[in-house]
Amino acid sequence: xxxxxxxxxxxxxxxxxxxxxxxxxxxxxxxxxxxxxxxxxxxxxxxxxxxxxxxxxxxxxxxxxxxxxxxxxxxxxxxxxxxxxxxxx
Amino acid sequence: xxxxxxxxxxxxxxxxxxxxxxxxxxxxxxxxxxxxxxxxxxxxxxxxxxxxxxxxxxxxxxxxxxxxxxxxxxxxxxxxxxxxxxxxxxxxxxxxxxxxxxxxxxxxxxxxxxxxxxxxxxxxxxxxxxxxxxxxxxxxxxxxxxxxxxxxxxxxxxxxxxxxxxxxxxxxxxxxxxxxxxxxxxxxxxxxxxxxxxxxxxxxxxxxxxxxxxxxxxxxxxxxxxxxxxxxxxxxxxxxxxxxxxxxxxxxxxxxxxxxxxxxxxxxxxxxxxxxxxxxxxxxxxxxxxxxxxxxxxxxxxxxxxxxxxxxxxxxxxxxxxxxxxxxxxxxxxxxxxxxxxxxxxxxxxxxxxxxxxxxxxxxxxxxxxxxxxxxxxxxxxxxxxxxxxxxxxxxxxxxxxxxxxxxxxxxxxxx
Numbered sequence: 025x026x027x028x029x030x031x032x033x034x035x036x037x038x039x040x041x042x043x044x045x046x047x048x049x050x051x052x053x054x055x056x057x058x059x060x061x062x063x064x065x066x067x068x069x070x071x072x073x074x075x076x077x078x079x080x081x082x083x084x085x086x087x088x089x090x091x092x093x094x095x096x097x098x099x100x101x102x103x104x105x106x107x108x109x110x111x112x113x
Numbered sequence: 114x115x116x117x118x119x120x121x122x123x124x125x126x127x128x129x130x131x132x133x134x135x136x137x138x139x140x141x142x143x144x145x146x147x148x149x150x151x152x153x154x155x156x157x158x159x160x161x162x163x164x165x166x167x168x169x170x171x172x173x174x175x176x177x178x179x180x181x182x183x184x185x186x187x188x189x190x191x192x193x194x195x196x197x198x199x200x201x202x203x204x205x206x207x208x209x210x211x212x213x214x215x216x217x218x219x220x221x222x223x224x225x226x227x228x229x230x231x232x233x234x235x236x237x238x239x240x241x242x243x244x245x246x247x248x249x250x251x252x253x254x255x256x257x258x259x260x261x262x263x264x265x266x267x268x269x270x271x272x273x274x275x276x277x278x279x280x281x282x283x284x285x286x287x288x289x290x291x292x293x294x295x296x297x298x299x300x301x302x303x304x305x306x307x308x309x310x311x312x313x314x315x316x317x318x319x320x321x322x323x324x325x326x327x328x329x330x331x332x333x334x335x336x337x338x339x340x341x342x343x344x345x346x347x348x349x350x351x352x353x354x355x356x357x358x359x360x361x362x363x364x365x366x367x368x369x370x371x372x373x374x375x376x377x378x379x380x381x382x383x384x385x386x387x388x389x390x391x392x393x394x395x396x397x398x399x400x401x402x403x404x405x406x407x408x409x410x411x412x413x414x415x416x417x418x419x420x421x422x423x424x425x426x427x428x429x430x431x432x433x434x435x436x437x438x439x440x441x442x443x444x445x446x447x448x449x450x451x452x453x454x455x456x457x458x459x460x461x462x463x464x465x466x467x468x469x470x471x472x473x474x475x476x477x478x479x480x481x482x483x484x485x486x487x488x489x490x491x492x493x494x495x496x497x498x499x500x501x502x503x504x505x506x507x508x509x510x511x512x513x514x515x516x517x518x519x520x521x522x523x524x525x526x527x528x529x
Contacts, residue, residue, distance in 0.1 A: 038425075044527070067524055068363065071363070073354055076413055097416055
């Protein structure tokens, strides 16, 4: 598996570290059901068989956090973007 | 047919033409008391103990492929009960005791071989941690012996004791641990369940659940709708996908774990050796192949195959531990899909949907748990009360804070 880092170009997967699902949004701790929302945020996953948006860290390269869309059935990578650019949108 | 020396001799004298299939390949009926989804080790063991221990025989096991085609045929066949935490030790020791009586109970040769499992340590701190683990095991009646460097050298003289980074200082040995012929576990449980009236239905994929008034009443399958008073899921690897059909989100990620076997060699390794610091463990099968593995690849996957960096990492671990492995040729490698839970421990519990039961989250420790998993899951399904040995494996423990995190990694499944 190779990931095309937007800054460094295509690199072998061993340069990267995996964090996981990139779809969660950290809940607001001040809302009434914050404990329940945090439980869902921390512990529950959609875990799809198919396209999956996920965080990878390019530790042996530019030290950038990436959002990668990858098919969990084939490991095919469909898109890669910087996480901060995704977050800004 | 009961297998014995006499049935073997009788069939040998008649050209082995008298053997019958070990279990019935059934077609699904319209309704059952219990439908078990998943014809792997855990599902078949659950069906067997439901019939044998609880007298519930109107049961179907539904398997999307053929029985034993998932993780029960993809593991490295190791059994052990060397756990530390209170929720885990009694459960895995129950499993070990069931392994010890399994072949007589099933009248089936599963080649249970208690050849010992040795965990190596490499520093004073790690020795102290292992001593604590060994003491916890012994307090629960599990066997454990702390070996020093010389004792390990006597047992395994060919290991690299003076590795610069991880010199071997000793190991924690569980003599009752060992290996089991994994396919025979699936076949033996299938035979025992089938003999007691359980329908084993292959090529029958569940495509949905029928839920009425908050209660699961039927499964939709590729071979029609099947009604059931109780529906039990034992589909580790795909638990999230199947549970999603019932509207549930689980604390699970699916990850791929690779395993490897070498060409056959003369007897070399007396037991199982784990080199945790180097992410490598190894044993030798009765056919002579070295069976070994390491860590999961580390990213969500349903592919049942991994990538090369992990192959390289595992082989580096092997070379660091026993350099002579470098002259051995690899015969095969394969991947299985693990239910990686958020604390590294499994789930055996009811679900928020009435009549729907969940057995999931086995990470890469499912094989050794097979008998106890079936035993406890059958108890839960039969009585709606958890078995005491599996009572800690609750689905709601992540909300209540009663996690069973053997490695202390937190909700980062690829690190468990």
